[in-house]
Amino acid sequence: MLQFTEQEKQGVYKAIEGRRDIRSFLNTPLPEDAIQRILEAGHHAPSVGFMQPWNFIMVTDQEIKDKLAYAADKERRALAIHYEGTDRSEGFMKIKVQGLQEAPLTICITNDPTRGGSHVLGRNSIPETDVLSVACAIQNMWLASCAEGIALGWVSFYKKADVREILGIPPHIEPVALLSLGYTNEYPDRPLLEILQWEKRRNLQELIFKNGWGVQK
Numbered sequence: 154m155l156q157f158t159e160q161e162k163q164g165v166y167k168a169i170e171g172r173r174d175i176r177s178f179l180n181t182p183l184p185e186d187a188i189q190r191i192l193e194a195g196h197h198a199p200s201v202g203f204m205q206p207w208n209f210i211m212v213t214d215q216e217i218k219d220k221l222a223y224a225a226d227k228e229r230r231a232l233a234i235h236y237e238g239t240d241r242s243e244g245f246m247k248i249k250v251q252g253l254q255e256a257p258l259t260i261c262i263t264n265d266p267t268r269g270g271s272h273v274l275g276r277n278s279i280p281e282t283d284v285l286s287v288a289c290a291i292q293n294m295w296l297a298s299c300a301e302g303i304a305l306g307w308v309s310f311y312k313k314a315d316v317r318e319i320l321g322i323p324p325h326i327e328p329v330a331l332l333s334l335g336y337t338n339e340y341p342d343r344p345l346l347e348i349l350q351w352e353k354r355r356n357l358q359e360l361i362f363k364n365g366w367g368v369q370k
């Protein structure tokens with residue numbers, strides 16, 4: 154087994170607990186070497202049957218970022234209807250999507266369900282394990298960005314068809330997430346949605362069951 158010094162171990166937990174979803178970015182350019190390390194972190198994620206179903210579309214062109222931001226804002230406005238007339242309406246409209254325009258880099262991370270052919274080890278019983286693998290890559294990138302001092306925001310408010318059209322993605326490839334990356338001077342120590350009093354962190358002890366569903370003692 155790998156051995157970690159106490160300091161290295163603290164570093165891992167610091168990234169896990171300090172990682173935040175960020176919506177506001179400075180337009181300061183990002184160092185290429187740090188971006189490369191973040192991509193390597195994503196590429197070292199676990200994947201079902203070692204399928205590695207991801208691709209990374211690196212978007213730096215402002216016109217394309219504006220189109221992606223428009224698609225996300227369109228979806229946000231469509232979703233807002235669900236909260237109209239509720240006490241969540243105001244909070245929902247405060248969720249920023251302009252981060253996609255501000256951040257110097259947006260990475261569209263995709264899933265290719267056909268990679269590895271039709272018999273990827275372990276994927277026959279739970280087909281969505283391909284997307285779960287991409288989610289593992291995203292979390293690795295998020296932690297690596299955090300360690301690099303680069304903020305990252307995960308945007309999933311969009312219609313896949315819009316993102317496919319903007320980025321020329323073929324129909325069988327799924328755009329799983331739009332990740333905005335950039336430096337920021339707005340880095341909260343708690344989730345933004347907690348600060349907006351949208352949700353709070355649940356009590357971990359209440360989520361742990363022993364030897365069967367619902368058994369807490």
Ligand SMILES: Cc1cc2nc3c(=O)[nH]c(=O)nc-3n(C[C@H](O)[C@H](O)[C@H](O)COP(=O)(O)O)c2cc1C
Pocket residue numbers: 172173174175248249307308309310343344345346
């Ligand atoms: C699968 C997934 C999709 C998400 N999509 C969005 C999104 O579309 N817009 C957004 O503002 N945040 C999005 N987030 C970020 C969450 O809102 C955020 O992770 C959560 O509020 C907890 O905050 P924290 O990441 O700072 O701990 C997403 C996160 C995940 C894991």
